[in-house]
Amino acid sequence: MSCCAPGAEMALEVAAAASAPLSSEEIKLASRSLGGDMRQTDLSVPTVHCAACIQAIEAALGRVENIESARVNLSTKRVSVRWHGDSVPPFFAVLGRLGYQAHLFDPEIHEKDRTLSELIRAVAVAGFAAGNIMLLSVSVWSGAEGATRDLFHWLSALIAIPALAFAGGIFFRSAANALRHGRMNMDVPIAVGVSLAYAMSLYETINHGEHAYFDASVSLLFFLLIGRTLDHVMRERARTAVNGLSRLASRGSLVLRDDGTREYLPVAELVPGLRLLVVAGERIPVDGDIVSGNSDLDCSIVSGESAPKAVGAGAHVQAGTLNLTGPLTMLATAAAKDSFLAEMVRLMEAAEGGRSRYRRIADRVSALYAPVVHLAAFATFLGWMAASGDWHRAITIAIAVLIITCPCALGLAVPIVQVVAARRLFEAGVMVKEGSAMERLAAIDTAVFDKTGTLTLGRPKLVNASSIDPTMLAIAAGMAAHSRHPFSRAIASYAGYSSQSSVGSVTEHPGFGIEAITGGSTWRLGRRGWAGWKARTGGEGKLGGYDGTVLSKNGNIVACFAFEDSLRQDAKAAVRQLKDTGLSVDMLSGDTANACGEVAKSLGIESFVPALLPSGKVEWIEALTRAGHKVLMVGDGLNDTPALRAAHVSMAPATAADIGRQAADFVFLRESLLAVPLAVDVSRKAGRLIRQNIAVAIAYNALAVPIAVLGHVTPLIAAIAMSASSLIVIANAMRLQGMAKAAPEGAPARCRSDVLDAARP
Amino acid sequence: MTTLVYLIPVALFLGALGLSGFLWALRSGQYEDLDGAAERILIEPDNRP
DSSP, X not given: OOSSSTTSSSOOGGGGSOOOOOOHHHHHHHSEEOSTTOEEEEEEOTTOOSHHHHHHHHHHHHHSTTEEEEEEETTTTEEEEEEOSSSOOOHHHHHHHHTOOOEEOOGXXXXXXXXXXXXXXXXXXXXXXXXXHHHHHHHHHTTOOHHHHHHXXXXXXXXXXXXXXXXXXXXXXHHHHHHHTTOOOTHHHHHHHHHHHHHHHHHHHHTTOSOOOHHHHHHHHHHHHHHHHHHHHHHHHHHHHHHTSOOOSOXXXXXXXXXXXXXEEEGGGOOTTOEEEEOTTOBOOSOEEEEEOOEEEEOHHHHOOOSOEEEOTTXXXXXXXXXXXXXXXXXXXXXXXXXXXXXXXXXHHHSOOHHHHOOOHHHHHHHHHHHHHHHHHHHHHHHHHHHHOOHHHHHHHHHHHHHHHSOHHHHHHHHHHHHHHHHHHHHTTEEESOHHHHHHHHTOOEEEEEIIIIIEEEEEEESOGGGSOHHHHHHHHHHHTTOOSHHHHHHHTTGGGSOOOOOOEEEEETTTEEEEEETTEEEEEEEHHHHTSSOSSOSSOOOSSEEEEEEEETTEEEEEEEEEEEEOTTHHHHHHHHHHTTOEEEEEOSSOHHHHHHHHHHHTOOEEEOXXXXXXXXXXXXXXXXXXXXXXEEOOSGGGHHHHHHSSEEEEETTSOHHHHHHOSEEEOSSOTTHHHHHHHHHHHHHHHHHHHHHHHHHHHHHHHXXXXXXXXXXXXXXXXXXXXXXXXXXXXXXXXXXXXXOOOOOOOOOOHHHHXXXXX | OHHHHHHHHXXXXXXXXXXXXXXXXXXXXXXXXXXXXXXXTTSOGGGXX
């Protein structure tokens, strides 16, 4: 790293997790043609964050042959590289030498954010119009009369036209869309209020009237657009951050043709019967059988099993598993669309989650609010018609009622709180995909966790290091540094604690272990049966967790290593905090009952279900839902994805499979599991503030409506009332920033036998 | 009244100038990397290729 402390603001620790070098074919596949032989590749580089980084990257990439230009975007932490020629320039090597880890970015995600630019343009136009019309209106209120007042009104009417057409269009379209589908949303009363106010003011202006509401209709749009833009920016930022993480699915695979040629094909073009070459560090692209080669597979993201699986010729492998140690030649038995991954996508689509039925608070309120407001305005019109018989006066007052009740504060009440809450979560490394996710999270009463990769890291940890001879440990660590196998990595991490011993020639035997020859002795680190070929039975017994990894010298076992899946940081504290807030915590896993029991015991989780298939997890969650519970699902694996979709609301760590991250409502980037209770806590506080804000807005209207109905509202009063209510709502939302952590009150976890019966017939 | 005849157009013109300036800046991508723009000022232009 060329600069200051890495990851100061958004510690993407997870990004450091294993990422295999990408083949140039894969890079080419992910690049975008710019015409001619010019191509653009977008890389996500999460660790850039200062001027020195920008300069180092741009200068280094600019010097590489065939690279036309490189441009760093610090806000999105991305580098776009334009290059030409047939061979892909070595971006990753160059960035790696500088100390930056880069991930390939999907071209289709790169689509420019049109909605945001449209919203910002609309805010700018509405702001300009609101400012100028307010200027003219203040002159009218200060006493401009006669021809001057008419001139000012006419000017206001002219300025308001582009604002209504451009900025108001967003609301008109949304309102029309809602009405076409027979629904009611917040935009309907806004659209009706704004357009009626404009029409009435225009009529007044033509007839040299005294009161015009141009300022009200335009500043209403301005305020509401600010809320909408903030909301959009928040979601966009979360989306970019989530998309910037490394992809876990492979884009293509090297195909071995019968005539001996090799070809790189995208995953979608792989058909059964092709022979594929999967080198160590790549993911298996489609389901298939191994033809030749030995290796270890990391299945944690697919099945939830934490221990790597040794595979050899004849074994069946599932798409999505990671090949750890040796090259494999496999025969594809299914196309990508029939592979395990696609199966998960289908299950996910089938899982009818709570979110599709969920209606946002704002929509529920407006469904009640809009008819009431419109009826009140209509009743006012009828009342004044009956009382005075003056239809002009009756309409004027009725429209004043509409303007004063226009849900300006109501439209801001929800998004502003959600923006502030999302910002707080963002600072804590939690990305929120959309506002309604927070509303749903606030309502949950049950938290369901996946085990491998969520409660645990899915990475083994050496547990008996203290009982191993330090010299042996040092030798083992020196050897282990040469391998990618998770056990080797766990051992290698102890290298720093003792003096580094140099190891001679090291060879890795995929599926078995590592062999080194130093000073005439043959050292082996790996499976008991392979490494300790002279020992009939090991000196030490099983030590729990994973077993059977030993270090041997000339065939005699000299050290045994015991591993355990290490718990995610703060997992215990997180579970306890969730329980303290009154949630019941369950664990669902595809792993064995034994492994689950140990983890559950150490975390204090009473109810857990082991050995579940992906569909089993969905059934379990649906059973909970049927029993009337609102479920939060936290999971990372491919096998959790359908369950993530089925739950009322879901969270995934940033290390999760791609489709898992896409399916989850929240993604937390840091390793600590405390993100879960934090998100629940912030969401609940936000929910409380939203209800307060809505209450404030309604109480405000209850106060203002009688004044309006009695015909005492002038444009000046309307302008003051509208801005004041908006300011109150914003100020209330800001309280979330400073809210101290309230002590959560304890509640005992409920008995879960009712659901247990329901889920397991 | 006569002063208004030129004062109001002047005010509106200046406002429109600001608005079009903002829209131009938006279109030319000056808001795409706000953090980067803040940092880039520290880079010596001579070192750029």
